[in-house]
Amino acid sequence: MIARVLVDGRAEDRVSVLDRGLAYGDGLFETIRFLGAKAPLWPRHMQRLQDGCRRLSLSVPAPAILLAEAQAVSRDLPQSVVRITLTRGTGERGYKPPVSAQATRIVAAFDPPPRDEAACAEGIRVRLCATRLALQPRLAGLKHLNRLEQVLARAEWDDPAIAEGLLCDADGLAISTTAANLFAVFGGVLATPAVDRCGIAGVARAEVLSARPHAQVRPITLKELRRADELFLSSSVRGILPVRELDGQAFAVGAVTRALQSHWRELGF
Amino acid sequence: MIARVLVDGRAEDRVSVLDRGLAYGDGLFETIRFLGAKAPLWPRHMQRLQDGCRRLSLSVPAPAILLAEAQAVSRDLPQSVVRITLTRGTGERGYKPPVSAQATRIVAAFDPPPRDEAACAEGIRVRLCATRLALQPRLAGLKHLNRLEQVLARAEWDDPAIAEGLLCDADGLAISTTAANLFAVFGGVLATPAVDRCGIAGVARAEVLSARPHAQVRPITLKELRRADELFLSSSVRGILPVRELDGQAFAVGAVTRALQSHWRELGF
Structure with missing residues (x-):
């Protein structure tokens, strides 16, 4: 309210x-x-x-x-x-x-959203959205007021058990969810999609990248994302959210995700 | 006002x-x-x-x-x-x-914009915008409230002698101007860009297409547009506007454009 x-x-x-x-x-x-x-x-x-x-x-x-x-x-x-x-x-x-x-x-x-201990501990379920993000370098990264793509994507599901929807761009690259940025761990290496053609350069994402300066910012295909060892979302409102299921596929909550959750607590959240 | x-x-x-x-x-x-x-x-x-x-x-x-x-x-x-x-x-x-x-x-x-007799009679000058329209089929055609692309494109020039800016899409196809739809005549055949991947399906455009049922709705490259015999814009506010110059190249105001201006007058405008 x-x-x-x-x-x-x-x-x-x-x-x-x-x-x-x-x-x-x-x-x-x-x-x-x-x-x-x-x-x-x-x-x-x-x-x-x-x-x-x-x-x-x-x-x-x-x-x-x-x-x-x-x-x-x-x-x-x-x-x-x-x-x-x-x-x-x-x-x-x-x-x-x-x-x-x-x-x-x-x-x-x-009021902030209610704290969801289960989501933080066990992770959230994420679906794959049919809505794709259009490529617009002039607006990419900005948190501007043109957000119909996110509205359409968020309207795709109503199941409260699904916390978020993954958005790919027009080329099929994984970019973000409807309201959070996306991180994946591959063999201990942290990576997040580039947001120079679409997507939002999240503030929580910037904090993660600052805490993990060796993290990679690069294109990540959906196929590659499915092979990740860990997946998590970053949000300035909701913090670090482990993903335990993406589009029906299970993921474990790993050490990198837990370390960043600790970092978030150290920030005072 | x-x-x-x-x-x-x-x-x-x-x-x-x-x-x-x-x-x-x-x-x-x-x-x-x-x-x-x-x-x-x-x-x-x-x-x-x-x-x-x-x-x-x-x-x-x-x-x-x-x-x-x-x-x-x-x-x-x-x-x-x-x-x-x-x-x-x-x-x-x-x-x-x-x-x-x-x-x-x-x-x-x-208040309506002041009637510009010279623009109607002799045509307007149009520049080519650097801003490209992103491809988003979910929103294409709609006159929705997410219009930052048009704002950025319209901010590209300040010369009052230039009435409009041509917008191409991310693939380089000509789509529209910042606030009007685009028509071209090639060897007597009227054509207008498709707006199923970006752009707005203008109401004046629909009226032109209804008055000219054999007009083509199809992709038009910028290169092809430069070879047109006639170019004009359609706008529900400004009517049928001949284009006498596109990006430095001169165009004649032709018979198809004049016929559609007559049609507009017959509508009561």
Whole structure:
């Protein structure tokens, strides 16, 4: 449930129908796990948001203002997920970005998803989605507001026993799940799909890659993925989730996954 | 300028920050040219909106309600462009479509763009965009709210003498411009790119195809496009626009283009 929201710093839960975030998905977002007033991955979220603003030519909001607003909206929640949405602001009809656009800044706090001990301990079940990710290098990696592919993919199943759906790209390479990044271990070597043609460069993914600097970032076919010794997902909201079943095939939860779960606990999660 | 807007039938110009149209671009839109209370292409807009709702599993609003609302918001304008936006409504955080989502319906009237006699008579200049359209058959043809590709493409130039930008797909096929569909005439035969892998199935395009039932819908390479005898754009807002220059190359305004401009006038535009 939503606890509190600020729009451009004001207590307000609505935006103009002329906002380009609504009209065209012209903006970015971050979903940030807070533990009280602290967000262990905050600097990575700000880094990605700034990279995204640069790539979309959006003005970059001051991180100190965003942090103050995130702490304000989440202050009554012992734990929370804060979503920061940044759009190109209101504009006239038409795709052309307005010269004088004032970005719209939406900061909203939500209750975190309930902690799922079984998922963390034993792993989750993942299906294979029929929806493929289109290849668009201009937008790849960004957490932008054009997310119909994820909506369509997530609508493919309704079974609560299936926690996630694996997304392949148009060429059949494994990329991510609908809302998390994907890691695989092959003979002790950690690898994650490149996200330079589609997919999102997750903040939790960046943390894993920083903790494991020898991890490989490369194309991974679905066929190769099925031969992995370990599979896990990374999510800034849900942390490190072992995969115990992919599309009917069983996987063991291994040492690399457990080590990264420990790392997550050391971060404070 | 926006004249008047209704959200779910109420005089209101804002929507919830939790609306999935804003959060994920989870919705569709139509931009409809009105002449007083009449919109000559109204049935085609309703047909496309219904097709889109079916493909995205959105509930279909009653056309009679949409028409009444479109006429209400535009009633003070002798001519107008009415934008109807339909989203999956508000939802909790997460891509999964809510089971009980109530669609959000936004109906807004705008002044039409100024009539450009020179553009209609002599044609417009079109540049070639570097931004390519990604191939996504699940979304191709739909006028959905995920329009960052068009925003990026339209941001590529600022010269007011250039009216439009040509978009190719990832394979280099010519598809459309940033905000209009594309037609070419080769030896008297009319052709328009297929939009089953990317692009938007324009309402004006449908009208042209209906008026010219022998027109070809097929892949058109950029190279082939440069050999066309005539080039024109179709837009529900701007009508039939001859192209007199594509990426520096001159084109003559021909008989097929003029005949379709006449057809547009006969429609009442």
